[in-house]
Amino acid sequence: xxxxxxxxxxxxxxxxxxxxxxxxxxxxxxxxxxxxxxxxxxxxxxxxxxxxxxxxxxxxxxxxxxxxxxxxxxxxxxxxxxxxxxxxxxxxxxxxxxxxxxxxxxxxxxxxxxxxxxxxxxxxxxxxxxxxxxxx
Numbered sequence: 652x653x654x655x656x657x658x659x660x661x662x663x664x665x666x667x668x669x670x671x672x673x674x675x676x677x678x679x680x681x682x683x684x685x686x687x688x689x690x691x692x693x694x695x696x697x698x699x700x701x702x703x704x705x706x707x708x709x710x711x712x713x714x715x716x717x718x719x720x721x722x723x724x725x726x727x728x729x730x731x732x733x734x735x736x737x738x739x740x741x742x743x744x745x746x747x748x749x750x751x752x753x754x755x756x757x758x759x760x761x762x763x764x765x766x767x768x769x770x771x772x773x774x775x776x777x778x779x780x781x782x783x784x785x786x787x
Contacts, residue, residue, distance in 0.1 A: 689772040690746035691717065699735055701728035702785035707735075707753075707765070710787035716778045719748075719767040727755045727763055736762050745770070 691711045698710040704724035709717045727733050738752040745751055748770055754762035778786070 690744055691715065693737055693739060693743040693745060696737075698787040700785055700787040702782070704728060707767070708781065708785070708787045714775075714778075716773045716781075716787060718769075718771045718773055718777075719751075720769045720771075722766045722768040723764070725755055725763050725765060727757060728765075730757055733757045 695712045696709055697712065700708045702708070704726050705721045706724070707719040707721060707728065709719065711717060733755055734757075736754045736756055738754070740752065748767040751767050751770075753765050753767070755765055756762035773781075
């Protein structure tokens with residue numbers, strides 16, 4: 652066997668081992684991809700509730716509930732007769748807090764803006780843990 656043939660075979664064997672090792676590493680590696688942010692459409696919004704001035708629960712479709720943590724909450728959320736007004740500019744698809752333009756109004760005067768800092772889709776267990784009086 653010539654020196655060139657020996658080197659070629661060694662290179663091919665090394666390449667095969669490296670490829671097999673990389674393939675195995677891909678199958679063994681945990682999925683580190685960031686989970687997709689759940690989005691919803693404002694047209695699917697079915698109700699809301701607020702257990703405190705800094706939290707708003709939104710019921711979406713039949714059984715989904717999203718928790719909004721507010722940067723500028725207000726006690727008007729818990730006032731009798733208050734309602735949420737949403738202004739839609741462009742798409743009504745909500746994926747991030749910046750997509751929401753919400754205001755709370757009591758119907759008597761100025762609608763106060765409220766800003767969400769986070770939107771979290773709750774699991775069925777988290778929804779069940781919300782006291783009945785605070786569920787949307």
